[in-house]
Amino acid sequence: MRRIAIVGAGQAGLQLALGLQAHAYDVTLISARTAGEIRDGHVLSTQAMFGPAQAVEREAGLNLWDDQVPAVHTIRATMVDPPGTVAAAITGRLAHPQRSVDQRVKLSGWLELLERRGGRVEYRSVDRAGLAELARRHELTIVAAGRGPLSGIFPRDPARSPFDRPQRTLACLYLRGVEASPEPAETHVRVLMIPGVGEGLLQPALTTSGPCTILLWEAVPGGPLDCWQDRPGPRDNLERSLALMREFVPWEYELCAKAEPTDATATLYGAVDPVVRHPVARLDGEVSVLGMGDTVVVNDPVTGQGSNSAARCADVYRRAILARGDRPFDDSWMRETFEEFWAYARHATAFTTAMLGPLPPHVARVLGTATVRQEVADRFAEVYADPSGARWFLDPAEADAYLDAIGARP
Numbered sequence: 001m002r003r004i005a006i007v008g009a010g011q012a013g014l015q016l017a018l019g020l021q022a023h024a025y026d027v028t029l030i031s032a033r034t035a036g037e038i039r040d041g042h043v044l045s046t047q048a049m050f051g052p053a054q055a056v057e058r059e060a061g062l063n064l065w066d067d068q069v070p071a072v073h074t075i076r077a078t079m080v081d082p083p084g085t086v087a088a089a090i091t092g093r094l095a096h097p098q099r100s101v102d103q104r105v106k107l108s109g110w111l112e113l114l115e116r117r118g119g120r121v122e123y124r125s126v127d128r129a130g131l132a133e134l135a136r137r138h139e140l141t142i143v144a145a146g147r148g149p150l151s152g153i154f155p156r157d158p159a160r161s162p163f164d165r166p167q168r169t170l171a172c173l174y175l176r177g178v179e180a181s182p183e184p185a186e187t188h189v190r191v192l193m194i195p196g197v198g199e200g201l202l203q204p205a206l207t208t209s210g211p212c213t214i215l216l217w218e219a220v221p222g223g224p225l226d227c228w229q230d231r232p233g234p235r236d237n238l239e240r241s242l243a244l245m246r247e248f249v250p251w252e253y254e255l256c257a258k259a260e261p262t263d264a265t266a267t268l269y270g271a272v273d274p275v276v277r278h279p280v281a282r283l284d285g286e287v288s289v290l291g292m293g294d295t296v297v298v299n300d301p302v303t304g305q306g307s308n309s310a311a312r313c314a315d316v317y318r319r320a321i322l323a324r325g326d327r328p329f330d331d332s333w334m335r336e337t338f339e340e341f342w343a344y345a346r347h348a349t350a351f352t353t354a355m356l357g358p359l360p361p362h363v364a365r366v367l368g369t370a371t372v373r374q375e376v377a378d379r380f381a382e383v384y385a386d387p388s389g390a391r392w393f394l395d396p397a398e399a400d401a402y403l404d405a406i407g408a409r410p
Contacts, residue, residue, distance in 0.1 A: 051096025092381025
């Protein structure tokens, strides 16, 4: 029985641990917090799981909340210019519903599931020295600790990193009582694009107290949405958010005017540095560890790719470990395994980079066409679901060829 250590109990680390445990691997998961601490703590993310990533969870029997979480069928993207005015709107239908489960619910539930199945979980923090000791005692050690201190042991890959600093500051609030927009009729996520200012997103989700709506502000640094340095509590966040809505998206203000925070820990603030890191770190000159998920590939959450990439990474790594048999998990294998994941993740990175704007001309042409052609709007929605099939959107020549083929190029 091969001995594997996984440091980090997020989407990627827990999914991989559960997947390997199901195949009788001797897995030790290191978690900084217990299930109760996660469940009772602050909001962790603005996760949105699209059809392909959900299929990975479903195959592993980890879709524990499908009958409770709102199923999102449509993405409604509204361009706002000038503030307070709808310039254009795109309503794209998804081939398979998108779902969002509060990670406080999901991760605590998965941790408890892992322990019920007899999994070994150590609740403690790990520093560089502790990581090296783990690696000496296991055949393979994987770091899935997110953007925390351990990510720094993996050097930045400048050739693959699209930016050298955060492109947005972020403010998130979980709400109940948000009214549904009358258009479209299906349950949908609302994306608000305000050129030069930032974005707003309203995502139906499931939280600890039941169905809710996640509000995320993506602020261009130094702009009018970048007003969260004091990290206000939930009620002050809501008051400030309503003021921003009244100014920039007044139709959303009307829908959110009676909303309330879901709980006392329903806020999250920060800024994401989009980065790709080299996946293998050598410790003490003698042992190597493999990075996974957003420890090594981080994208801004504006396109909702984080949890989806983490699920894909866990699936790729699980399959590669199973296929390795009794052969050693050497540095070469680690790099090859990451490259298999990067074959998918590079598209998510390219998509997110394009949407952080200013929009490339070919993207602007596609989005303009999507406002009047439903098949283009639907195909655009599927880019969120699976960016790996999005050459038609991301490549200028492919985009123009597609618009020509449907007789829609300006």
